[in-house]
Amino acid sequence: MYSIGQVSEMFGLPISTLRYYDKQGLFPGIERRSGIRKFGENELEALRVIECLKMSGLEIKDIKQFMDWCVEGAPTYPLRRELLEKQKETVEAEIAHMNKVLDMLRFKCWYYDQAIQDGSEDRIKSLLPDHLPDDIQPLYDHAHQ
Template sequence: MNYSIGDFSAITGISIYTLRYYEKESLIIPARKENGRRSYAESDIAWIQFIKRLKDTGMPIREIQKYAKLRAQGVTTMADRMEMLARHRAVLKEEIGKLEEHLSNLDDKITYYRTEIRKCTNLREDRRTAEVSCCT
């Protein structure tokens, strides 16, 4: 089945503007009908979703362009494409590690505040007073 740019946009959730930009950047090359209108195939859906995933994971457009160019060259470039993805995966793993460390630090701080708030609440109840200096 073939789709117009509007239908393809609705199916993929990618704006018409972005689809045109991706075409301009040679990330996706839709077929053209006799009247010059773009015609997207079923296979373009998976490809555009993969492009979106690469973009969402921080791969620069220039790298995605290189990948798309290699893909267009066929099976002889599979090793190169795999290497590109392996490098990108390594970058993501490193970023995930940093984010996990940040998350752990935030968890520690949240635990600290919960403990301090609990202490202040207990102290207030013990003194039956509205103001306690430990909560400043």
């Protein structure tokens, strides 16, 4: 069993956040000893899921619904699966977007490395849009889709 302070350190979360999660009912089975929360392995796993769902963009009310479904058991498996699939798709779309952003940043870093080396942008501009080096062309193309 872990204290709220220990869990705060383990997850890098403020104690106030853990208290808030508890008040929202996200740890339905949490044990209390003399009013002090004691986090077991079930709460730690729940917290991992909560943080994952939060990072995926899910609101606390929807995370609460998911956690309630977990308590309800097997009949809610399809609902949980559907929610997770939706969040997975959301994260995949965000990753695809961020990969495009990353490719633009990589291209622009290369671009300005060349401009610094050459003392101007003239040569690089003459290579645009279709005559860039083989390792740079895919970055440019992806960033400009």
